[in-house]
Amino acid sequence: MSTLWDVHVIEFARSKDQPLIDLVNGAHDAGVLDLPFGFVLAQNGGRNVLVDTGFLNEGSGAEFSKKFGIPDWISPVRMLAELGVKADDVTDIVLSHAHFDHMGSISAFRNARIYIQKREWLSWNEAMALPPQYGFLTAIINPDDMRSAFDAAVEHRLTLVDGDRDNLIPGIHVRLGEGHTLGQQFTIIETGRGRLVAAGDCVYSRLNLTGHRHDGVFAPLNNGIGSIWKQLETMDRINEEIAGDLSRLIMMHDNDRWAHLPLVKEVEGFRIVKAS
Numbered sequence: 001m002s003t004l005w006d007v008h009v010i011e012f013a014r015s016k017d018q019p020l021i022d023l024v025n026g027a028h029d030a031g032v033l034d035l036p037f038g039f040v041l042a043q044n045g046g047r048n049v050l051v052d053t054g055f056l057n058e059g060s061g062a063e064f065s066k067k068f069g070i071p072d073w074i075s076p077v078r079m080l081a082e083l084g085v086k087a088d089d090v091t092d093i094v095l096s097h098a099h100f101d102h103m104g105s106i107s108a109f110r111n112a113r114i115y116i117q118k119r120e121w122l123s124w125n126e127a128m129a130l131p132p133q134y135g136f137l138t139a140i141i142n143p144d145d146m147r148s149a150f151d152a153a154v155e156h157r158l159t160l161v162d163g164d165r166d167n168l169i170p171g172i173h174v175r176l177g178e179g180h181t182l183g184q185q186f187t188i189i190e191t192g193r194g195r196l197v198a199a200g201d202c203v204y205s206r207l208n209l210t211g212h213r214h215d216g217v218f219a220p221l222n223n224g225i226g227s228i229w230k231q232l233e234t235m236d237r238i239n240e241e242i243a244g245d246l247s248r249l250i251m252m253h254d255n256d257r258w259a260h261l262p263l264v265k266e267v268e269g270f271r272i273v274k275a276s
């Protein structure tokens with residue numbers, strides 16, 4: 001098997017009139033945008049790997065979607081079917097972190113092995129047990145997603161990754177990217193056009209890396225529970241990995257809806273683009 005992967009980015013939701021200041025520190029004058037939500041499909045041989053999963057708009061998932069103002073949604077399962085991938089054919093899921101918009105569909109992929117950082121998993125279990133006054137920490141965590149991950153653990157389908165790991169799957173590497181959450185990870189995928197980085201929520205916007213004045217002074221996220229110092233270290237690692245080439249960076253909430261990548265298909269207004 002070659003270790004070069006075919007990669008698609010799949011959009012599955014959009015929030016409405018989201019102020020950029022909610023996402024990027026210092027973006028006071030940047031107004032609002034309809035923020036896209038995406039995940040990644042990497043394919044090689046018979047292997048279908050997701051980096052993040054999107055969320056399901058039913059039950060508690062629908063409540064979270066409403067709470068965070070995300071009126072536009074299409075099923076991630078439906079979008080994968082558009083590429084000929086059935087839910088049961090998904091072999092692996094690499095989770096950047098446990099926020100509901102990244103992890104909220106894991107229950108739909110019953111055969112997949114799920115990879116998450118050990119620190120991400122353990123820290124949320126700890127945070128969930130804190131008294132209600134700590135609720136800010138877990139505001140974006142859907143307990144039902146945690147339950148689904150626990151079910152996967154009982155079925156021996158959950159792998160807790162302890163820090164950086166090369167070839168987690170051949171040609172797919174993960175790096176600890178603390179900051180937005182304590183055990184966030186970003187994913188490096190080897191492809192025909194070099195190593196691409198799926199950023200998870202380590203980077204929301206190009207602005208995070210370019211800086212507001214395009215002077216390369218990283219702008220931290222405004223939405224995180226880890227330290228800003230760690231966030232900036234993570235951005236530095238990502239920037240070094242892509243050697244400053246933003247075309248190699250896949251942002252899950254790309255403001256430009258991956259306009260730099262060729263469009264494969266548009267389904268009810270949601271884009272599927274080819275990253276390699």
Ligand SMILES: [Zn+2]
Pocket residue numbers: 097099180201
């Ligand atoms: Zn997040």
